Amino acid sequence: MKKTSLVSVLLSATLTASLLAGCSSSNGSEQTSAESTAATTEAPVVTTDPNEHLHLDPVVYPDALDFNDTESIERIFDMCEVVDGVRITVEKRMKQIRMRAKINGETFTLNVNLSGAAGHTTPEQLATVAKLFWYCYPQMYARFAVRNTPTTVTIKFEDSGYEIASASGDEIHIHDQWLKNHPTDYDCLTHELAHIIQSGWDGNYCPAHTNDDGSKDTYMIERFADYCRYLYAFKGGYYNDMVWEIQTVKTENTYYKSVRFYAWLDYTYSTQEIDIMQRLQKAVTSKTYGNDAWEPDGEAWQAMFEGTAAAGKSLTTLWDEFAASDIAGVTSKPREQGGKSTLLLKAPLRTAVRDRYPEADDYLKVQ
Secondary structure, eight states, X not given: OOOOOHHXXXXXXXXXXXXXHHXXXXXXXXXXXXXXXXXXXXXXXXXXXXXXXXXXXXXXXXSSOOTTOHHHHHHHXXXXXXXXXXXXXXXXXXXXXXXXXXXXXXXXXXXXXXXXXXXXXXXXHHHHHHHHHHHXXXXXXXXXXXXXXXXXXXXXXXXXXXXXEEXXXXXXXXXXXXXXXXXXXXXXXXXXXXHHHTTTOOGGGXXXXXXXXXXXXXXXXXXXXXXXXXXXXXXXXXXHHHHOOOOOTTTSOSTXXXXXXHHHHHHHHOOXXXXXXXXXXXXXXXXXXXXXXXXXXXXXXXXXXXXXXXXXXXXXXXXXXXXXXXTSSSOOOOSSTTOOOHHHHHOOHXXXXXXXXXXXXXXXXXX
């Protein structure tokens, strides 16, 4: 689905010729050593350069935004690297950058609000956050949107309060120092965007677990958001996968704790015609089933599985099946940034979803 320009083709041809020339000058012992190393590697490192041919004229980012310099801000927040047609408005008084674009027939608006920020998040990081929104949110919306799912999202950077980020309604609040201290953890915002998609979820009408002390854990709220963080990670996990993992069966050892279980369930049993996670989103937002119906052998899960190969199985039976699978215990962390993990080499979880919804990311320039 990548869109390749004539310029990128010429650049690629030039680079290939250069590399071939370099290879011809290498001595035989170096080649033998490289081949020997590759032969003993447990899993090949598959590099996915997220934007190699798009950085032809890189933006020079200032140390801080100047809201009196509208032209500079428009250049910083030019989204052409990811998607065309984003219109930018600089709202000086509110210290806010507004971006709007029509994607797959739906008009989306992103507001990046800095009225509560102290300048800890750099202009380059702010632009990357905006790119993340245009990369991730329309894809999630195309799959999971129901009536009243927000198409306008405001991300507020604030130098106070909570440690990382939170979401409510159509707003995300992120601490202004988070990306300063964790400069590659952009996908904490993918998690929060999933909570925006979940707008309307009620803890009384979603999968829940009763703890030993009698308290109720509405586990699916966070499992769903983390599922989306992994499946829709910005630039195919380029940033996410080195800093955040979906845990193995050893550390998240029950169906109500494991994010990986629901990724496996969707990968194994959803089809082009029947999407289990989409059904779950619709059932919870419409308050179709109370907590009791979401017990492992309850009618709610049976309704989610109807028509698939999982029909008639309880959630605990499926958990046992997952726990015995060859992806339950392998790492989701690649050896290097931009590489593919053993998990993705064994089960292309992200590719499977994108193949099921090709129209959802046809607008993207970078995969």
